[in-house]
Amino acid sequence: MLGTLTELTSVVLQEGTQAGAQPAIPEESGTAIGLGIAVGLAGLGAGVAERGIGAAAVGAIAEDSIGLGTALVLTVLPETLVLLALVVAFVA
């Protein structure tokens, strides 16, 4: 993972020096990259939140103290984060 990252940076850096005038990342693509990062991070956050909730929900189902429906709803609640990020992505 780290190895590929350094390779990538060196490739980008070389491209920059060789092409001279041309930036490595075209200016107009900045928004798209920003949106990608935003949605990706939102997804990551939702995943982290769902990990705990999911584990607890399965535990509670195993003990018959809540139904599958309740457990599912509770588990996917953090998914709203990703939806909001998508809204932002479409609006921008």
Added chain:
Amino acid sequence: MSAAEGSNPEYVTARVRSRRRKLFDEDQYRDLVRMGPSEIARFMEETEYGEEINRMGARYSGVDLIEYALNRNQARHFADLLRFAEGRLYDLIARYLRKFDDWNVKTVVRGLYSDAAPEEIRSDLILAGELDEGDVDELIDAGSVEGVVEALEGTVFGEGLEAAYADFEATNSLVPVENAIDRAFYESLLRGLQGGGEAVGPATELYVEFLQAEVDFLNVRNALRTARTGAGLDPGDYFIEGGRLFSASELSTLAENTDELVARVRESTYGDELDEALDGLEDAASLVEFETAVDRALLAYADRLSSRYPLSVCPVLAYIVAKEREVTNIRAIARGKEAGLSPEEIEEELVT
């Protein structure tokens, strides 16, 4: 993050909380107190204990059936906890469950001392700790208190037991031996956590806090017992290290004066949380009332810790304590009924 050290507190606490809620409540105890032994067994068949009651029903009856089912059920539930938990959490729970090794060793010693039949001793064991059936059988086969002390040489219990055995021979009382076992358990548990170069994370800190509370309450109880029985024993001799509240010498002086002892507990960190239980302690006239009040205080403290730190080892410990209490309660009801106590007298013994 909760994923730290590979443990899964979310899953375990969800299961444990649900089980905690299914324990008997006051109404059920009120019903139970009015039943006879066979009715209690039938009532238990409808609950969590059904599996054990059905399995043991053919071989035992009456109070023995209840007792056997309670111990088996307890062992099964605690083994479940270990099955659920992973990583650091598993480690902490496993360490705590060694408490039942302590219980089993004490049971064997008591049984051999009173010349009980091996079968009777076996029915009182709770095999939730590290010693399995074979290990405990070996202890039972040792045949005498001396044999048990020898068999335990080299274990955590070994060192203290040898010294205690000399006391036992001199006084012919089991108190020193039992105390040595308790002391070996708590002190090795706390020492293993605090020293040993192990990193003390937040989870471990809470764990230590809970254990310190347990040690403190155990010290209070031991002090009162030795002081009230008036056998000329010094409570300081039976002091267990590791608590936060007392030192050995303080305990000796405090034990003589119940009011001062209660005042001391009230001023401590437990004070704010335990006001109600402590009022009970002050009013308690008899030793029994005092002891149930101490148990209630520990239960309240465990619950408080578990709602304050929901994703820690605390809810699990609170569950273990509550489950133990439930088993003790049902046993008290069954034995009380057998001995012909009135419902009111039995209710006094219950800790809810």
